[in-house]
Amino acid sequence: xxxxxxxxxxxxxxxxxxxxxxxxxxxxxxxxxxxxxxxxxxxxxxxxxxxxxxxxxxxxxxxxxxxxxxxxxxxxxxxxxxxxxxxxxxxxxxxxxxxxxxxxxxxxxxxxxxxxx
Amino acid sequence: xxxxxxxxxxxxxxxxxxxxxxxxxxxxxxxxxxxxxxxxxxxxxxxxxxxxxxxxxxxxxxxxxxxxxxxxxxxxxxxxxxxxxxxxxxxxxxxxxxxxxxxxxxxxxxxxx
Numbered sequence: 001x002x003x004x005x006x007x008x009x010x011x012x013x014x015x016x017x018x019x020x021x022x023x024x025x026x027x028x029x030x031x032x033x034x035x036x037x038x039x040x041x042x043x044x045x046x047x048x049x050x051x052x053x054x055x056x057x058x059x060x061x062x063x064x065x066x067x068x069x070x071x072x073x074x075x076x077x078x079x080x081x082x083x084x085x086x087x088x089x090x091x092x093x094x095x096x097x098x099x100x101x102x103x104x105x106x107x108x109x110x111x112x113x114x115x116x117x
Numbered sequence: 118x119x120x121x122x123x124x125x126x127x128x129x130x131x132x133x134x135x136x137x138x139x140x141x142x143x144x145x146x147x148x149x150x151x152x153x154x155x156x157x158x159x160x161x162x163x164x165x166x167x168x169x170x171x172x173x174x175x176x177x178x179x180x181x182x183x184x185x186x187x188x189x190x191x192x193x194x195x196x197x198x199x200x201x202x203x204x205x206x207x208x209x210x211x212x213x214x215x216x217x218x219x220x221x222x223x224x225x226x227x228x229x230x
Binding site for chain 2: 004006034041042043044046091093095105106107108109110111113
């Protein structure tokens with residue numbers, strides 16, 4: 001089945017540090033990848049849609065200068081949390097959609113637990 | 118945005134019991150997906166439904182795509198401890214502004230051995 005790998009699984013760093021999270025589709029090409037944020041006991045909240053070769057589309061209220069997204073290839077998207085602060089601490093999850101058809105399921109990475117001290 | 122409401126919000130059941138949960142929306146969806154999320158991990162796809170009225174099984178799991186295309190249910194038969202987790206319904210929604218993907222509010226399942 002479709003596998004999405006997310007790295008790192010956990011990051012603990014000081015306030016002001018920039019953190020990069022990678023999302024890779026291992027056995028399929030993904031023209032579209034998605035980045036979510038999840039707070040404890042809540043559902044996933046879509047932050048942005050990452051399109052290979054073009055700019056990401058950000059959801060309302062998500063700062064694009066704070067959360068930089070790069071989708072340089074059909075198998076890799078990265079999310080960089082710039083100058084992270086404690087309020088950015090959260091569980092970040094990426095997903096990738098197989099194929100170009102919008103109805104195809106998304107497959108998720110295992111998430112990155114980000115803790116900013 | 119679209120809202121997918123799941124009920125119940127949480128369930129506490131004895132091992133061996135059957136479980137039923139559902140998901141409703143105010144708008145029509147053309148695809149319904151059911152995911153399970155274990156603590157500290159990403160959601161894992163359980164069942165995908167593409168056609169109104171479709172009934173699909175995956176082992177002890179059965180899901181149906183409602184005829185109105187505004188709801189879906191997921192049943193788990195003979196629950197076991199490893200069924201513990203949060204179950205989400207989800208689906209893509211096409212609008213004038215593009216293709217969005219929405220998640221339900223989640224149903225937390227606890228199975229008591």
